[in-house]
Amino acid sequence: MNLRVVGANLCVKLLSVYREKTAMFFTIAFPIILILVFGTIFMSQDNVGFHLCVQDLDQTKSSVDSVKALELNGKFKITRVDPAVDATQYVRDNKVDLVLVIPEGLEKALTRRKSSKDFKASVTITYVYDPSSSSVSTKMDILNGVLAGINQEISGNPPFIRSAEKSILTRKYRFIEYFIPGIIAMSVMTLSLFGTVNLNTELRQKGIIRKLSTTPITRTDWILSNILYQFIIAIISTTAMLLVSYAVFNVNLHLDAWLLAFILLDVFAFVGIGMFLTRFVQEAQSAAAAANAISFPMMFLSGSFFPIELMPGFLQKIAKMLPLYYVNEGLRAAMVFEDNLAALKDAAVIGVFAAVVFILGVMATKWEESQ
Amino acid sequence: MTNQAEHVIEVEHLTKRYGGLLAVDGISFSVRKGEVFAFLGPNGAGKTTTVEIIETIRTPTSGNVRLLGMDVTKKKHDIVPRIGVLPQGFSSFDRITVRETLQYYSRLFCHGKTDIDGLIDLVNLKDKTREQYQNLSGGLKQRLGIAIALVNDPEVVFLDEPTTGLDPAARREVWEVLQGLKNKGKTVFLTTHYMEEAEFLADMVAIISKGKIIATDSPAKLIEKNTNYLLLTLQSVDEKAFEIIRKMGFEPVLNDHKEIKTKVEHTDDVQKILGAITDAGVLYLGLDVRKPNLEEVFLKLTGEALHDGQVVGKGAE
Numbered sequence: 001m002n003l004r005v006v007g008a009n010l011c012v013k014l015l016s017v018y019r020e021k022t023a024m025f026f027t028i029a030f031p032i033i034l035i036l037v038f039g040t041i042f043m044s045q046d047n048v049g050f051h052l053c054v055q056d057l058d059q060t061k062s063s064v065d066s067v068k069a070l071e072l073n074g075k076f077k078i079t080r081v082d083p084a085v086d087a088t089q090y091v092r093d094n095k096v097d098l099v100l101v102i103p104e105g106l107e108k109a110l111t112r113r114k115s116s117k118d119f120k121a122s123v124t125i126t127y128v129y130d131p132s133s134s135s136v137s138t139k140m141d142i143l144n145g146v147l148a149g150i151n152q153e154i155s156g157n158p159p160f161i162r163s164a165e166k167s168i169l170t171r172k173y174r175f176i177e178y179f180i181p182g183i184i185a186m187s188v189m190t191l192s193l194f195g196t197v198n199l200n201t202e203l204r205q206k207g208i209i210r211k212l213s214t215t216p217i218t219r220t221d222w223i224l225s226n227i228l229y230q231f232i233i234a235i236i237s238t239t240a241m242l243l244v245s246y247a248v249f250n251v252n253l254h255l256d257a258w259l260l261a262f263i264l265l266d267v268f269a270f271v272g273i274g275m276f277l278t279r280f281v282q283e284a285q286s287a288a289a290a291a292n293a294i295s296f297p298m299m300f301l302s303g304s305f306f307p308i309e310l311m312p313g314f315l316q317k318i319a320k321m322l323p324l325y326y327v328n329e330g331l332r333a334a335m336v337f338e339d340n341l342a343a344l345k346d347a348a349v350i351g352v353f354a355a356v357v358f359i360l361g362v363m364a365t366k367w368e369e370s371q
Numbered sequence: 372m373t374n375q376a377e378h379v380i381e382v383e384h385l386t387k388r389y390g391g392l393l394a395v396d397g398i399s400f401s402v403r404k405g406e407v408f409a410f411l412g413p414n415g416a417g418k419t420t421t422v423e424i425i426e427t428i429r430t431p432t433s434g435n436v437r438l439l440g441m442d443v444t445k446k447k448h449d450i451v452p453r454i455g456v457l458p459q460g461f462s463s464f465d466r467i468t469v470r471e472t473l474q475y476y477s478r479l480f481c482h483g484k485t486d487i488d489g490l491i492d493l494v495n496l497k498d499k500t501r502e503q504y505q506n507l508s509g510g511l512k513q514r515l516g517i518a519i520a521l522v523n524d525p526e527v528v529f530l531d532e533p534t535t536g537l538d539p540a541a542r543r544e545v546w547e548v549l550q551g552l553k554n555k556g557k558t559v560f561l562t563t564h565y566m567e568e569a570e571f572l573a574d575m576v577a578i579i580s581k582g583k584i585i586a587t588d589s590p591a592k593l594i595e596k597n598t599n600y601l602l603l604t605l606q607s608v609d610e611k612a613f614e615i616i617r618k619m620g621f622e623p624v625l626n627d628h629k630e631i632k633t634k635v636e637h638t639d640d641v642q643k644i645l646g647a648i649t650d651a652g653v654l655y656l657g658l659d660v661r662k663p664n665l666e667e668v669f670l671k672l673t674g675e676a677l678h679d680g681q682v683v684g685k686g687a688e
Contacts, residue, residue: 207458211463214426215480
């Protein structure tokens with residue numbers, strides 16, 4: 001290995017990409033756009049609030065207080081429906097999925113129950129709903145919980161079973177914080193894979209590889225400079241993603257050496273796959289198609305965008321066979337959960353994979369043209 | 372077969388097969404130190420395969436190839452720093468300037484003392500040093516490629532089709548650069564399908580056709596050995612002249628440009644033909660009498676004419 005040669009190669013690659021402004025822009029902009037789009041979507045999910053229409057037919061202090069109590073619960077944003085309209089028609093006309101109807105006589109029944117201890121006094125709250133809505137059952141479950149609480153309170157007895165929450169995490173994290181390590185893992189994968197495939201097929205088709213094969217540069221020098229180049233690009237891209245995440249979403253992520261370690265392992269693994277592909281798929285277009293065929297399923301199956309627990313069991317098993325899954329999990333363990341042991345386990349898996357693929361990639365790289 | 376001190380390239384019974392295709396068929400030749408050796412032949416004749424085997428890029432199927440006294444299949448690492456190569460269809464990094472490109476290749480050879488300015492002067496790229504490769508014309512790119520082939524001050528320079536695809540003016544400019552190399556005493560191995568290029572630049576020519584070398588010698592000797600006639604061309608004449616010449620026992624050929632070409636043995640024959648045509652009252656606008664060139668030699672040896680690297684069928688042999 002000759003460091004002077006590695007440096008010369010690295011310099012030429014960095015100068016080329018620096019001067020190709022469009023490529024540089026998209027290298028940095030694509031993951032940032034993803035973060036901005038998904039971050040905005042997930043931010044609204046963190047502050048989840050259901051829209052709830054309430055028709056108060058009682059119009060008494062008790063009924064008004066009940067509606068306020070629902071509002072103060074924090075889960076609902078209340079719209080008051082005119083008592084004069086037909087609730088069913090209202091659901092249809094206004095394309096809402098649920099109207100909660102408080103019947104006339106709520107206050108009277110409540111007074112009878114509380115003052116006269118008339119346990120037969122009760123009211124029925126009606127949910128007028130559209131069953132085709134996907135979120136309506138969740139809303140009704142939450143409402144049932146709220147109503148159960150009110151019933152229990154009116155009964156005057158303290159609850160027998162209480163519940164308490166205890167998170168395994170030292171702090172509560174937001175979805176965007178779960179999402180960003182996944183996007184970093186995915187971006188480094190695509191940059192390394194496509195970067196290697198595009199660069200090598202382009203240089204081969206232009207005959208530059210053939211020219212290089214008549215110079216003293218060795219396979220090791222070439223591959224090492226490629227790795228360093230992809231690592232620098234990955235660091236630039238990750239820095240840009242983190243800056244945007246902190247500035248726009250005020251994320252709280254733990255940044256330490258694990259981040260660099262996982263980026264490096266991610267680069268090694270996918271540069272290795274890229275080298276392997278370029279050796280066996282000669283044409284630039286076919287190589288790019290093969291890289292797509294590898295990266296797209298990996299992107300969606302390995303939990304970059306959402307937890308793999310949302311997928312059916314057999315897909316979860318497949319996910320656990322994908323290298324990107326371990327980069328995602330490792331980065332989350334390090335950046336979100338601050339779990340060094342879990343990060344170490346994931347690093348070991350992706351490390352072994354990266355070593356094997358990289359050695360195969362090196363073996364597959366040939367200067368001489370096979371013809 | 373050869374004296375190693377004198378010969379820098381020695382090829383013996385070299386064969387290269389690609390599957391069922393026999394690209395190079397048992398060829399032997401040698402190149403002396405300091406000479407410009409042209410490997411001449413049509414596209415697909417086996418030129419590039421041969422030169423790439425000598426350059427250590429490809430491995431031969433059989434035969435021996437020694438470069439600078441070393442076996443090319445075993446001593447790649449010792450050979451590469453001592454040779455310079457302009458590969459066929461040379462290209463470089465689009466967004467890297469002329470000077471940066473030369474510095475880059477110089478670093479690959481770890482040749483700290485490369486005279487970059489001297490190389491830039493040699494290939495006449497002084498006012499293009501800050502130009503990116505992608506903005507250079509075809510001729511300038513080739514000249515840069517030649518300069519790159521010289522960054523390590525090589526003992527042998529391989530130029531694989533250095534002027535293919537260039538217009539005549541750009542080709543002449545590259546020839547001037549190659550003349551400069553010749554004057555510096557470099558050993559140059561040139562592959563080309565341009566006869567005039569080989570004739571203009573080469574000390575020695577090997578003609579290769581269908582994987583076999585069919586003749587090797589200096590351009591002058593090749594012409595002398597294979598042709599013993601003069602070539603008379605008459606321009607813008609009517610077909611009566613053609614008949615007159617044919618009846619005189621010569622074998623004229625009329626081409627699309629209304630030119631009659633015929634071979635004659637002596638200058639006396641030229642006078643006889645012109646006299647007969649003038650007596651018949653036939654006018655002609657131009658006249659050319661010249662010795663044959665490598666084009667005619669190739670035609671004689673292969674029975675095929677060559678145009679822009681392609682064999683274009685049987686000639687008027």
